[in-house]
Amino acid sequence: MNVLFPRTRAELFQTLAEPGARVLAGGTDLLVRLRSGRETAAALVSLDKIPELRGISETGGEGLGRGLRLGATTTHTELLAHPLVRARLPMLAQALSELGSPPIRNMGTLGGNTCTASPAGDTLPPLMALGAEVELASARPHGAGTRRLPLAEFITGPGRTALAPGEVLAAVHVPLPGAGWMQHFEKVGRRNALAVAVVSLAALLRTERGGTVAEARLAWGSVGPTVWRCPEAEAVLVGRRLSLTALGEAAAVVRAHVKPMDDVRASADYRRTVAGNLLLRLVAL
Numbered sequence: 001m002n003v004l005f006p007r008t009r010a011e012l013f014q015t016l017a018e019p020g021a022r023v024l025a026g027g028t029d030l031l032v033r034l035r036s037g038r039e040t041a042a043a044l045v046s047l048d049k050i051p052e053l054r055g056i057s058e059t060g061g062e063g064l065g066r067g068l069r070l071g072a073t074t075t076h077t078e079l080l081a082h083p084l085v086r087a088r089l090p091m092l093a094q095a096l097s098e099l100g101s102p103p104i105r106n107m108g109t110l111g112g113n114t115c116t117a118s119p120a121g122d123t124l125p126p127l128m129a130l131g132a133e134v135e136l137a138s139a140r141p142h143g144a145g146t147r148r149l150p151l152a153e154f155i156t157g158p159g160r161t162a163l164a165p166g167e168v169l170a171a172v173h174v175p176l177p178g179a180g181w182m183q184h185f186e187k188v189g190r191r192n193a194l195a196v197a198v199v200s201l202a203a204l205l206r207t208e209r210g211g212t213v214a215e216a217r218l219a220w221g222s223v224g225p226t227v228w229r230c231p232e233a234e235a236v237l238v239g240r241r242l243s244l245t246a247l248g249e250a251a252a253v254v255r256a257h258v259k260p261m262d263d264v265r266a267s268a269d270y271r272r273t274v275a276g277n278l279l280l281r282l283v284a285l
């Protein structure tokens with residue numbers, strides 16, 4: 001099979017227009033699926049040589065909220081090494097540090113994790129809680145060739161996204177939470193290393209003086225077809241301190257609303273219990 005390495009945006013969209021051409025980033029998902037015969041491709045179009053798709057830059061300032069533009073082909077290792085990711089997005093950094101193994105993090109990219117749209121994709125719960133948006137690029141000239149969507153609208157189901165034919169994910173935009181926001185990520189798997197999430201939780205909480213929760217954003221992985229939010233549990237926490245009583249009430253609401261699945265890794269009952277229990281950890285924040 002041919003692997004093509006376009007060097008400009010124009011070449012990229014030209015090669016992608018070939019029948020059966022597929023986007024290749026790190027290949028850690030796609031090559032596994034191609035080798036197993038679950039998917040096919042007539043040619044692979046690598047994003048590796050297109051500079052505008054890689055790297056991390058700051059956005060906003062002067063009245064606009066500060067944020068980061070995370071280029072789609074930035075690897076998990078590169079993201080983890082960035083000081084602003086570590087300092088300002090610790091829950092994303094925690095998720096990245098538990099994703100796969102060092103070789104997978106060296107090859108795998110944020111764009112690949114996002115476009116695979118797995119219910120167990122480790123970066124997705126933190127990005128969803130942070131209110132990330134995706135930047136999509138297509139062959140249309142200049143500005144008209146770019147559109148932005150909330151990540152929550154981009155992922156439409158397990159393995160499904162809103163990518164139009166011929167479109168690529170160019171970047172993920174993440175707002176940087178200001179002072180007063182607390183972040184937490186935890187993943188439960190069947191073992192400590194190289195584990196697919198059985199349940200994960202990303203929690204982003206803004207507290208006021210005295211420790212009262214003013215805003216809560218909770219996002220679970222691996223308990224539904226896509227990342228799952230529970231506004232009812234968020235509402236239980238708002239206006240309260242992060243006591244075991246408040247968290248226990250929120251955990252009960254989670255268990256009542258979540259609809260997880262049985263699979264080879266865990267039963268639905270186990271997932272339901274753990275999805276609630278993970279909230280209790282927030283007492284330590």
Ligand SMILES: Cc1cc2nc3c(=O)[nH]c(=O)nc-3n(C[C@H](O)[C@H](O)[C@H](O)COP(=O)(O)OP(=O)(O)OC[C@H]3O[C@@H](n4cnc5c(N)ncnc54)[C@H](O)[C@@H]3O)c2cc1C
Nearest residue numbers: 025026027028029030100108109111112113115121122169
């Ligand atoms: C041993 C092993 C362990 C793993 N462990 C984990 C884990 O713990 N947690 C986890 O979340 N994942 C895990 N994965 C899955 C995988 O490594 C990640 O999802 C990774 O981030 C995929 O990125 P990639 O660059 O390799 O994507 P690729 O395999 O190159 O691409 C994946 C899919 O996305 C499409 N695509 C990629 N980039 C773009 C783009 N910019 N625009 C449009 N489409 C695009 C491709 O066409 C393909 O369909 C594991 C995989 C392996 C093999």
